Amino acid sequence: MKIELSREKVHNDFSKKVEWISGQNLFACYQCGNCTAGCPVAFAMDIGPHEVIRYTLLGLEEEALSANTYWLCASCLQCSSRCPKGIDIARVMDALRMIILRKKERKDYIQISEFPEGFLEKVPQIAFISGFRKFLS
Amino acid sequence: MNYLYFPGCTLYTKAKNFDQTARNCSLLLGFELVELPNWTCCGATFPLATDNLMALLPPARILARAKEQGETLTTLCAICFNVIKRTNHLLQKDSEKREKINQFIEMNYQGDLKVLHYLEILKQEIGFSTIQEKVKKPLKELQAAPYYGCMLLRPFEEMGFDDKERPTLFEEFLTALGARSVDFPYKIECCGSFQSVGTPEVATECAYRILTSAMRQGAEVVVSTCPLCTFNLDQKQSDILKAHLDFKTIPVLYFTQLLGVAMGLDPQTLGFEQNAVDPIPLLKRKGLI
Numbered sequence: 167m168k169i170e171l172s173r174e175k176v177h178n179d180f181s182k183k184v185e186w187i188s189g190q191n192l193f194a195c196y197q198c199g200n201c202t203a204g205c206p207v208a209f210a211m212d213i214g215p216h217e218v219i220r221y222t223l224l225g226l227e228e229e230a231l232s233a234n235t236y237w238l239c240a241s242c243l244q245c246s247s248r249c250p251k252g253i254d255i256a257r258v259m260d261a262l263r264m265i266i267l268r269k270k271e272r273k274d275y276i277q278i279s280e281f282p283e284g285f286l287e288k289v290p291q292i293a294f295i296s297g298f299r300k301f302l303s
Numbered sequence: 304m305n306y307l308y309f310p311g312c313t314l315y316t317k318a319k320n321f322d323q324t325a326r327n328c329s330l331l332l333g334f335e336l337v338e339l340p341n342w343t344c345c346g347a348t349f350p351l352a353t354d355n356l357m358a359l360l361p362p363a364r365i366l367a368r369a370k371e372q373g374e375t376l377t378t379l380c381a382i383c384f385n386v387i388k389r390t391n392h393l394l395q396k397d398s399e400k401r402e403k404i405n406q407f408i409e410m411n412y413q414g415d416l417k418v419l420h421y422l423e424i425l426k427q428e429i430g431f432s433t434i435q436e437k438v439k440k441p442l443k444e445l446q447a448a449p450y451y452g453c454m455l456l457r458p459f460e461e462m463g464f465d466d467k468e469r470p471t472l473f474e475e476f477l478t479a480l481g482a483r484s485v486d487f488p489y490k491i492e493c494c495g496s497f498q499s500v501g502t503p504e505v506a507t508e509c510a511y512r513i514l515t516s517a518m519r520q521g522a523e524v525v526v527s528t529c530p531l532c533t534f535n536l537d538q539k540q541s542d543i544l545k546a547h548l549d550f551k552t553i554p555v556l557y558f559t560q561l562l563g564v565a566m567g568l569d570p571q572t573l574g575f576e577q578n579a580v581d582p583i584p585l586l587k588r589k590g591l592i
Contacts, residue, residue, distance in 0.1 A: 186354075187354060188351070206492050206493045206495075206512075207495070207498065207509065210502070210508070237501065240495055240496040240506075242453040242457070243457035244491075246457070246458060247457050254351075257352070260351035261352060276500065281500075289500060290317040290318065291312040292347045292380070292382050293496075293497050293534060295344060295347035296382070299348050301500070301501050
């Protein structure tokens with residue numbers, strides 16, 4: 167992919183929004199990939215967390231938001247704990263989730279009506295409560 | 304000695320065996336868990352979006368109510384522990400947010416409560432050496448894998464529970480019970496957590512990796528501190544069997560159940576019927592029940 171860089175592009179509104187919600191400085195990221203290397207669910211991600219950060223900094227909002235990366239994040243904080251630049255990456259993933267869930271269209275990641283039969287009886291409350299907070303607007 | 308205790312929602316239903324065994328064991332060890340009156344759900348996630356104060360209200364309210372009763376609050380569930388302890392830390396450090404939250408919940412809490420996990424009481428207040436003396440049935444020859452998961456340990460700066468990469472508290476506990484503690488590389492890896500409602504197959508894969516890693520190191524049982532980890536590791540083994548033909552099942556127990564076995568509690572009271580993979584054959588084979 168050929169990307170043209172400009173000052174405006176790098177200091178884009180999308181990355182500012184992610185920084186505001188997450189409270190993190192994305193510019194600290196030097197793309198070492200430690201977050202992706204230690205991520206327990208990276209095997210199922212379209213792109214790694216470090217790539218999502220790069221896309222965000224380049225103002226490639228659509229590319230960053232169309233990846234499944236931040237939906238798959240389980241907030242286990244392994245990346246945040248290991249980031250050599252002190253970025254709380256789990257917060258960045260949550261900020262991306264929030265950007266989608268706070269939009270007018272309210273595109274929820276899960277639909278309660280689609281749960282298979284017996285699912286509600288089987289799964290413990292904590293899974294539902296935390297899941298609903300992460301996946302529903 | 305009494306400890307103010309916050310059970311949390313799941314310990315009242317899907318993890319009754321965790322709650323009951325902890326209460327029973329505490330009496331044998333000389334302390335009592337006194338339930339916090341009027342407790343509510345803690346919210347089950349610490350909000351990572353920094354502008355989301357709403358999710359901090361339930362844990363803040365719990366803390367404020369606990370402060371009216373005493374100086375410490377004890378939890379068993381690792382998620383509740385994480386949410387309540389992190390909220391407490393935030394209320395301590397961030398005076399602006401503290402003021403806003405206090406105004407909303409109409410209470411005045413300053414973040415000065417000490418949030419404890421049951422394992423911390425066992426280590427710091429009772430002492431593992433005392434527990435060792437009180438063990439009636441040492442778990443001899445039992446190869447137990449301590450599974451920490453994420454919530455007890457991370458973020459280290461706020462939880463301060465144990466080393467964030469190489470914790471040892473759980474191993475010391477198992478050794479005190481006479482078991483052989485099995486070290487395995489996935490002991491601090493995530494079980495998939497709430498992905499069991501988002502993308503269940505991802506959580507199944509995480510559980511598969513953790514369990515097989517423990518078994519490769521010789522584990523006969525995996526020991527957990529969290530009802531959600533236990534759900535993912537224990538109840539989901541039927542899903543793992545469908546996805547991985549080479550998989551062999553392994554019992555997953557709460558650390559308090561194992562403590563109960565070692566303290567000689569009646570096996571009928573240990574709530575094994577709530578465990579998906581039956582641990583009774585293993586415990587019988589080892590002559591423990």
